[in-house]
Amino acid sequence: MPGSPFLMNEGKDMETLAFQGLIGLSVAMYLWLLAAGLTIVFGVLGVLNFAHGSLFMLGAYFAFTFYGLWGVNFWLAIVLSLLSVAVVGCFMERFFLRHIYHMDHAYQLLLTFGFILIFDDAVKMVWGGVAKIPAMPSFFEGTVSVVGRPFPVYNLFIIGAGLVVAIVVWLLFEKTWWGKMVRASASDREMASAIGINIPRLFTGVFALGAMLAALGGALGTPVRVVAPGIGAAMIIQAFIITVIGGLGNLKGAFVGAVIVGTLSAYGILLFPVFELFLIFLIMTVVLMVKPQGLFGG
Amino acid sequence: MKEIIRTESLGKYFGEMAAVHEVTLTLQEGLFTSVIGPNGAGKTTLINLLSGYILPDRGRIYFREKEITRLGPDKRVKIGISRSFQVMNIFPRMTVFQNILLPVLSRLNKTSSAFSSLKGQKEAVGEAEKILGEVWLQEEKDFPAGELSHGDQRLLELGIAVATNPQICFLDEPSSGMNPIERIKVLELVKKLASERKTTFIIVEHDMDIVFSLSDWIVVMNRGEVLAEGKPAEIRENQEVRDIYLGEEI
């Protein structure tokens, strides 16, 4: 990632590799949150939302506003940010995307591309174009020692949070009634509608869920990552690559893919500074050539 | 009668379900053959396998003794295989004329030329005009194909299938979705094409009147396997076939 503040000494010994791997794991969690929403929305609605990265960015901006500017409690700020982005997401789906589901996929891509342009400038208009760097919540300050180097506590939190969200989402889809309805609608829309499931409302709900996951990724990043226009666009490429590697529509694949891309990206920065994006692109190309449906796709 | 297509133990499976299983079949050149059977019998899958639209999981396919099992659909067309689709598959934004011109150009291997003008392709244009006449669509030639009536689209579909001058042509339920009047027209066309062209037609059909009036040979499929094959009269008498149709008038 450009501007990563955690690249330490140049030594390529085992400790550095292990440390960098842990960095990569924390990066992977942001990517997982972004990719999860993308893959869920695609798997259920069949929509590839280019503007998903913008929702990530909005999550970061909202969280920054609540927590960094208005001094709201950190946890509350995150919840509020999620809700705000969910509203934006619902609006996008209900009034725009819904009307073009039946059209050629190209129009979906064009529409969501238009939204990226809108959101990018909108944040500049509302918050100004300068990047923001908010303060760290006090209970996460400091570092712990990992292989003899200082590893930020916040990163541990991120890794933990990512795992918790993964479990929660999995439970949501496997064990709850809502989750079962969603899975039924994903595999057979007509049948689901025939047994009384309100498909349009369900779809809006799924879209909102995806938006919230993206927003969570953005919001959790605020204490440590820069909040600026375009942060979503930078990550959406990697999120897409992750969903492709893991298999579009596959949550487990997205998680594994995020871990792969996150750690590779961290190593890439260490070992091939200019071309780490190439490395990831290369991996994706290889996966697509060998197994076009993704590692877990079918 | 020379054999034109032969399969050996052809199989296609979707998970645990066998769409096509152990199909060993020989299709003879010049014999108008119908493939019949109840829904889900594997007829369309068989056509898809023979035309190269999908690849088999097991078995082999031979075209005039040459193996073509894994050959892609575009290459199969080049050797003389063609097909039409049950679900309408024309080029909607192109004109009716262009819909026929394109397969003709493809057959004449002209599609690579990027700088010669379409109008200048005299041979192709002439042939396309002729085929348009064969399928009774000259008047509509400049309409966008997507705007044709359903029945006319089917005629166009057949025109595209024969425009590559195939040796063998698979028609997948050519009369499906047609109202009675359109049906008659479509079947007239199939009859006409079969008698006027040197193409062997293999059709998948449900309508027994059509099957028994047009076919020289009938293949009956059930649950992915070939149940019986033979001349129409033999099939009509076949008890097993009668059973699977459970008392329908055949």
Add this chain to the structure above:
Amino acid sequence: MKTRVAILVLVILLALLPAIAGKYALYVTIHILLLSIFSLGFNLLFGYTGLLSFGQAGFYAVGAYGCGKILLAYPSLLVGIVGGVVIAGAVSLFLGILCIRHTRMYFSMLTLSFGMMIFSVAWKWRDVTGGDDGLVGIPRAPLEIPGFFKINMTPMENYYYVVLAFAILAIYLFHRIVHSPMGLAIQGIRDSETRAACIGISVRKYRLLSFTIAGLYAGLAGSLLPPLESTVTPPVAHWSYSAEPVLATLLGGIYTFSGPIVGSVLFYLLKDIIVRFTEYWLICLGIIVVVLVMGFRGGVMSIFLKEGGRR
């Protein structure tokens, strides 16, 4: 017949432009011509072949940087432009081979990816591309064929004619291509790739051809930029730059021949107007895209044509 007269009048007007308009008008017209070339290539891919690419700016940039580097080393206009085009074509051929094999959705996302990859390289590879400062001091090299002629390009009018000539050539070639058998083949692939395969057309081969040609056109548009501006900076590779031919084509009319050209003119008109009121140009671009997709997918040319027309 009417069309031919209209085109002739237009060409004559464009040829006379330096005599009747000032330097600024020439400058804007050159940019419109560049966007037209860029958008034609984009539409070959989208309107004619059915492939939506969000990364064409990548090839534009390769052409621009390629031409710039050549001109800095060997100031001869033709060498620079042709060199830029060839390099852009080679890169698009290579990336095309990787991307074309996928379904349309994946393809579109892949194009966004490689577009950003090229941007990232342009931005970071200081040694070669100059990093975020870019290439500077690119000469508006003279148009010369050694031993035959050497025309000074410093006056804007002279360069304008060079660009105009390339634009007319590009449009003419485009016309030949889309009205050729190959042009019909790619339209067939757009309308139904299954059917196209089942009449003997190799879908992969023609998509790759179309993609490479689009890359060449983007490269040409890019190559014509450095002599005009004397600098090349990373933003020309950014995805927001890829949005320009997308919008121009959408505005003008996707399934038409002249849509990209008409759209390019409208694009600059709109941009000129919008920029006077606000610096937030992207949001307006985005809103226009959304409005066009939601309600006006045929673009401006659809007003002039009934369904199925191709002008």
